[in-house]
Each structure stands twice: as C-alpha cells, then as structure tokens.
Amino acid sequence: MTTLSLSNIQKSFGGNHILKGVSLDVQPGEFIALVGPSGCGKSTLLRILAGLDSADSGEIVINGREVSGTQAADRNIAMVFQSYALYPHLTAAQNIAVPLVMRRLTRTQQIPFVAPLIPGQRKAVAEIHRDVREMAASLKIDHLLDRKPGQMSGGQRQRVALARAMVRRPAVFLMDEPLSNLDANLRVHARGEIVELHRRAGVPTLYVTHDQAEALSMADRVAVMIGGSLLQLAAPQVIYDDPQHIEVAKFVGQPRINLVSSHAEANGVVALGTERCALANRGLAAGTSVTLGVRSEFVRVSRSGNAGLPAHVERVEFLGSEIIVYSKLDAIGETMIAKVTPAEGAGLGPGTPVRLSAAAEHIMVFGADGARLASAPLVKSAVKEVAYA
Amino acid sequence: MSPNAFTLGRIVRLSILSLGALLFLAPYIFMISTAGKAQSDIFTSSLNLIPQHWFYAENFAKAWSRVHMPTLLFNGVIVCLMILVIQVVIAIPCAYAMAKLKFRAAKAMMVLVMLGLLVPIHATALPLYVAFDRVGALNSYMALVAPFSISVFGIFLFLQFFRAMPDDLIHAARLDGMSEIGVIARVIVPNAWPAITAFSIFSVVAHWNDLYWPLIVVSDQAYATPPLGLLYFRAAEAGDDYGALMAATLIITSPLVAAFLIAQKRFVEGITMTGLKG
Numbered sequence: 001m002t003t004l005s006l007s008n009i010q011k012s013f014g015g016n017h018i019l020k021g022v023s024l025d026v027q028p029g030e031f032i033a034l035v036g037p038s039g040c041g042k043s044t045l046l047r048i049l050a051g052l053d054s055a056d057s058g059e060i061v062i063n064g065r066e067v068s069g070t071q072a073a074d075r076n077i078a079m080v081f082q083s084y085a086l087y088p089h090l091t092a093a094q095n096i097a098v099p100l101v102m103r104r105l106t107r108t109q110q111i112p113f114v115a116p117l118i119p120g121q122r123k124a125v126a127e128i129h130r131d132v133r134e135m136a137a138s139l140k141i142d143h144l145l146d147r148k149p150g151q152m153s154g155g156q157r158q159r160v161a162l163a164r165a166m167v168r169r170p171a172v173f174l175m176d177e178p179l180s181n182l183d184a185n186l187r188v189h190a191r192g193e194i195v196e197l198h199r200r201a202g203v204p205t206l207y208v209t210h211d212q213a214e215a216l217s218m219a220d221r222v223a224v225m226i227g228g229s230l231l232q233l234a235a236p237q238v239i240y241d242d243p244q245h246i247e248v249a250k251f252v253g254q255p256r257i258n259l260v261s262s263h264a265e266a267n268g269v270v271a272l273g274t275e276r277c278a279l280a281n282r283g284l285a286a287g288t289s290v291t292l293g294v295r296s297e298f299v300r301v302s303r304s305g306n307a308g309l310p311a312h313v314e315r316v317e318f319l320g321s322e323i324i325v326y327s328k329l330d331a332i333g334e335t336m337i338a339k340v341t342p343a344e345g346a347g348l349g350p351g352t353p354v355r356l357s358a359a360a361e362h363i364m365v366f367g368a369d370g371a372r373l374a375s376a377p378l379v380k381s382a383v384k385e386v387a388y389a
Numbered sequence: 390m391s392p393n394a395f396t397l398g399r400i401v402r403l404s405i406l407s408l409g410a411l412l413f414l415a416p417y418i419f420m421i422s423t424a425g426k427a428q429s430d431i432f433t434s435s436l437n438l439i440p441q442h443w444f445y446a447e448n449f450a451k452a453w454s455r456v457h458m459p460t461l462l463f464n465g466v467i468v469c470l471m472i473l474v475i476q477v478v479i480a481i482p483c484a485y486a487m488a489k490l491k492f493r494a495a496k497a498m499m500v501l502v503m504l505g506l507l508v509p510i511h512a513t514a515l516p517l518y519v520a521f522d523r524v525g526a527l528n529s530y531m532a533l534v535a536p537f538s539i540s541v542f543g544i545f546l547f548l549q550f551f552r553a554m555p556d557d558l559i560h561a562a563r564l565d566g567m568s569e570i571g572v573i574a575r576v577i578v579p580n581a582w583p584a585i586t587a588f589s590i591f592s593v594v595a596h597w598n599d600l601y602w603p604l605i606v607v608s609d610q611a612y613a614t615p616p617l618g619l620l621y622f623r624a625a626e627a628g629d630d631y632g633a634l635m636a637a638t639l640i641i642t643s644p645l646v647a648a649f650l651i652a653q654k655r656f657v658e659g660i661t662m663t664g665l666k667g
C-alpha cells in the first residue's frame with residue numbers, strides 16, 4: 001500500500017509564481033480529485049510529481065522515500081495525459097506493451113531479430129503478451145488491439161491510454177483531465193468505469209479535472225486549487241457544504257453561490273441596504289468588509305408575506321425537475337439565484353415582485369481576505385425574522 | 390460536373406503547366422536526344438530532336454568503356470550514403486535537444502545554427518582544403534564526406550518538425566521508462582519519417598550533383614564522384630564527342646531519376662510534411 005505526500009511544493013516559470021507552496025497527503029488507496037480553474041497549475045503539479053519537471057523547492061515522499069532527485073522512470077508513477085499521448089506509430093497492443101517491455105526486458109533482450117535467441121526472452125515476451133491481453137480484456141478493448149491510434153475514436157484512445165498506464169501496476173496513478181475530450185454521455189459512463197478500476201486496483205490516484213461534477217462524484221477527497229494554492233482538501237460533501245474559502249465556495253456548486261458584499265457595523269451587525277443582520281461573531285470590528293454567501297437551493301422565494309428581502313424576478317429558467325429564478329434585490333441591486341421546485345416557481349415571470357429569504361444556518365460569512373469567518377454566522381436578523389443575504 | 394471534365398479553365402491551366410514543364414525539361418530532353426546522335430548529326434545546321442542515325446548503342450558503349458563508370462557510380466553512392474547517414478545521426482539528436490530539452494546554451498546554439506545557415510561552403514573551402522592537405526587527407530572518402538557531416542540545414546529542418554511534436558508524447562515515453570536516447574530511437578524517429586525523407590532528398594541530390602567540393606579535394610580518379618568523372622571524361626577523352634558525353638551524363642543522372650520516380654509519392658509527402666496529423 002502506497003502513501004504519497006507532498007509538502008510545500010513551489011514552482012515559478014520565469015518570474016511567474018505558479019505553485020505557491022502546495023502540501024498534500026494521499027492515503028493508501030485513496031482517490032483524490034484536484035480541481036481548479038484553467039491555468040491554476042494543476043498540470044504543473046502533476047508533472048512535478050511524476051518527475052517530468054522539477055520543483056523549485058519542497059518535498060515529495062512516496063512510501064517514506066524522498067524522490068525529488070529520482071528520474072521519472074524510477075518513481076513508478078503512471079500518468080494518463082489529457083491528449084492521451086499514445087505513440088502514433090504503434091498499435092494499441094504495442095502501446096500498452098511499451099512500459100512492460102521497457103521494464104521487464106534487458107537492453108539486449110530488446111534488440112530486434114537477435115533477441116529471441118537470448119535465454120528467457122521468449123518467456124518474458126509471452127508474459128508481456130498475456131498481460132497486455134488481460135488488461136485489454138478488463139477494459140473491453142480486445143477488438144482494438146491491432147489498430148493504430150489514428151484509427152480509433154476519442155473514447156477508445158482514452159481506454160488504451162488508461163490500459164497503458166495501469167498495465168505495469170504503478171505505485172501512484174496520475175490522471176490529467178482524461179475525460180475532457182469525450183462527449184457528455186461518454187464522460188459520465190467513463191467516470192463510473194474509472195472509479196471501478198480504481199477500486200479494484202487500490203492504487204492511490206490523483207485525478208486532475210476542472211469539472212466540479214467529476215470531482216465531487218468520483219473522489220474520496222477533493223482538493224481545490226486556485227491560483228497555485230490548495231485552498232481546501234476535504235470530502236466532497238464538506239467541500240460543498242462547508243467551504244473554508246470564498247474561492248472554493250464560488251468554484252464549487254452549480255449554479256454558483258450567491259454572494260453579497262457588505263460591511264460589519266457595531267456588535268457584528270451587517271448592513272444589506274436598509275436591512276440589518278446580526279452575526280454570531282460579535283468580535284467583528286465595525287467597518288470590516290465581509291461577504292455573505294448562500295447556495296441557490298437554500299434561497300426561498302415567496303410571493304406573499306413580508307418576511308425576507310424585497311426583490312423583482314428578472315429571468316426564469318426551466319430545467320425540468322427544477323427551476324432557476326434570477327431576481328434582483330431592490331435594496332442593493334444584486335442579482336440572486338434561487339433553485340426552486342416547479343411547484344414553488346409556478347407563476348413566476350420577469351417583473352414579478354417577490355421576497356427572498358434563507359435560513360440562518362445556511363448563510364456563510366467570508367472575511368475580506370476570502371477566509372470563512374464564523375461557523376454559524378447569523379443568529380438572528382436584527383430587523384426581520386430571517387434576512388437573506 | 391465531374392472533376393475530370395475538360396472545362397475551358399482546366400484546359401488553360403493544364404496547358405500553362407505543360408508548357409512550364411516542357412520548358413524545364415527541354416535541356417534534359419535535348420540531352421537524351423543528343424546521346425543518340427552520331428558526331429555528324431550533332432554538327433549539322435538543322436536542329437533535330439529525333440536522331441537521323443540511331444547511335445545510342447555506340448555512344449553508351451563509348452561512355453561506359455572510356456571512363457570507369459562503375460567506380461564513379463560506386464563512389465557517388467558511398468559518398469552520398471555516408472554523408473546522409475552521418476548528417477541524420479548528428480542532426481536528429483541535436484535538433485531533439487534544442488527542441489525539447491531545456492539547457493542554458495539553447496539560445497546560443499540557435500544563433501549558431503542560424504549563422505551556420507548563412508555561411509556557404511565556398512567561404513570555408515580554402516581553409517578546409519589547407520587543413521585536409523596538412524593532415525594528408527586529400528583524395529579520400531574522408532575529405533569528400535567530413536565537411537558535410539554536420540548539416541545546419543538538417544538541424545534546422547528537424548528542429549521545426551520536432552517543435553510541432555507534442556510534449557506529452559515525450560513525457561509519456563519517459564514515464565514508460567525510456568532514456569533520452571530511447572525516446573529518440575523509439576518515438577521521435579518513427580514519427581519523423583516525413584522530415585527524414587524530405588531531408589534525405591535534399592541531401593542526396595545536392596551531394597550527388599556536387600562538383601565544386603570534389604574538384605577541390607580529389608585529383609585521383611579512384612575517388613572521383615560522378616560529376617567529377619564527367620569532367621575528366623570531357624577533358625581527357627571525348628574532346629568534342631558530345632554524343633558520348635551526353636550518354637555518360639545520362640548514365641550518372643539516371644539513378645536519381647529512377648529513385649525519384651520510385652519514391653515520388655513519399656517525396657511529395659515529405660515536402661508537404663503532413664505525416665503526423667490525425
């Protein structure tokens with residue numbers, strides 16, 4: 001069982017600080033999804049881990065052994081690339097066999113024509129053929145073994161790339177957006193397959209994606225990386241329900257979280273236009289800027305009564321099982337997104353006056369630096385029962 | 390409309406192309422014609438394309454017997470092959486390093502390659518000649534081959550080609566356990582055939598037809614390359630026997646023509662370099 005640990009990895013490209021001290025521990029057999037927006041340094045981190053690039057500072061420890069000085073080939077790490085990077089001139093079977101040939105045959109055993117005369121070579125080659133066929137069978141690509149990459153579809157290439165990476169039973173498995181070139185249906189199907197393969201192989205896996213749905217649905221733990229720092233590493237549910245940073249809250253969740261910026265008044269009261277809300281964190285200095293966040297499914301939209309903040313509907317999107325309501329708060333002019341059931345959303349249309357509210361426990365408060373402030377932020381509204389943020 | 394229909398535009402285009410082709414082929418056609426003429430035919434006042442007396446057999450026999458054609462052709466093949474192999478073996482790793490590896494002198498090397506492209510062999514011929522003379526290496530295959538062993542043109546061509554190869558392919562190869570030499574031999578070269586073919590054609594044509602350098606370093610007939618042999622032939626034997634001279638020329642150009650006709654498809658492929666797409 002392999003463990004993997006990164007500590008304080010730093011990397012700059014010509015003055016651009018790309019990785020700003022990334023630390024990460026992967027438990028044996030764990031599946032970790034690394035998500036983040038494009039350009040935040042995910043691929044760079046994987047390349048450093050694999051030994052294809054070197055970090056400016058920091059430690060990489062695999063099974064208790066520091067590997068920073070070790071060559072890529074000797075780290076026993078396999079990687080699936082976004083472009084699959086199959087060898088264009090080799091058939092699928094040959095592609096899958098390459099890592100085995102390089103590892104199991106000695107240099108002389110690889111010489112064409114002469115090699116079969118060397119003792120042990122035939123047996124080793126036969127074993128390689130057998131392993132390739134077994135791997136292909138488990139990924140259901142047996143019928144593709146004689147084709148070259150140019151003659152395969154994207155999904156088929158992705159499987160061959162997966163087979164090539166898995167066939168040598170690596171200590172750590174890295175995947176860099178392996179599904180991003182597939183169409184939506186195939187992607188959902190392949191997700192399940194990769195999780196199943198991972199469960200069977202039990203190899204610690206670092207899976208890079210910028211698709212939050214992929215990350216949340218596949219991983220044991222999700223690492224959210226933004227701007228070269230790991231902002232949070234936690235189980236998918238925790239990442240969604242309890243983000244520790246405003247960027248994490250913004251990145252995860254569809255539609256995105258509602259955010260309203262404001263500032264604290266005395267005794268932790270926060271102003272929202274003419275409304276006042278009280279924070280549990282009374283120690284907040286007056287004048288501190290804060291941002292309140294609430295996920296769209298917790299925003300209640302009501303057309304009657306006077307609880308909540310007055311707003312007007314701008315736009316309604318019907319998605320079948322749910323309805324997304326965009327409405328502008330009268331007090332501050334911010335657009336809020338609410339996800340409601342078709343029954344709740346019936347009769348709403350552009351211009352409908354509504355009142356928005358949310359239960360206190362669902363409202364998150366972030367400080368000016370983006371960090372989450374108190375755990376149970378709003379206790380009660382100073383003015384009304386519950387205010388929306 | 391079928392693509393083969395002879396519309397007016399197509400006819401015009403085809404005739405212009407044919408005319409151009411004829412213009413470029415004219416000297417060669419004239420050479421073929423002259424190779425079959427008797428001395429008296431050549432020096433008549435009228436210009437005939439078809440020889441009046443068929444003299445091909447005689448002219449070819451003369452050309453074949455008066456100079457040692459097998460030696461010339463053999464020298465040509467050996468020299469071109471040695472130059473090509475050494476050039477490719479040196480240029481490919483060099484271009485690979487410059488295209489895909491990071492090292493501090495990369496920029497300086499790029500400048501040197503560019504400078505190398507600017508300096509013609511004529512500028513360095515004299516110092517090279519003196520050097521070969523000092524080490525007593527004139528009149529040898531070494532003298533014919535060595536100055537061309539590093540082809541900056543080749544490095545430049547491969548560099549452009551390798552730059553377009555995806556980095557991930559090389560990363561995957563390294564993860565699979567290949568050394569840098571292994572990456573070149575197993576991944577780069579098998580995918581670089583279009584570039585290698587194109588370069589081979591340029592190199593072989595240039596050195597097969599080269600007269601300038603062999604003329605400088607070779608005075609012994611045993612090491613003469615085909616164009617040089619032709620020169621001896623004219624000076625020593627033929628005098629003004631143009632029929633035999635043209636026959637000899639035909640013999641020494643025929644290997645290239647044959648090679649081109651056989652490899653025509655790959656030739657075009659190599660020039661347009663559409664190998665790695667799709």
Ligand SMILES: Nc1ncnc2c1ncn2[C@@H]1O[C@H](COP(=O)(O)OP(=O)(O)OP(=O)(O)O)[C@@H](O)[C@H]1O
Nearest residue numbers: 013014018036037038039040041042043044045210
């Ligand atoms: N070799 C390099 N030289 C200079 N800058 C680089 C190099 N490689 C990456 N970068 C920069 O580092 C940053 C992070 O790149 P990286 O490829 O790691 O992003 P990513 O998170 O994988 O994005 P994506 O989701 O689009 O794949 C980018 O701004 C990129 O421009």
Ligand SMILES: [Mg+2]
Nearest residue numbers: 042043044176
């Ligand atoms: Mg990337």
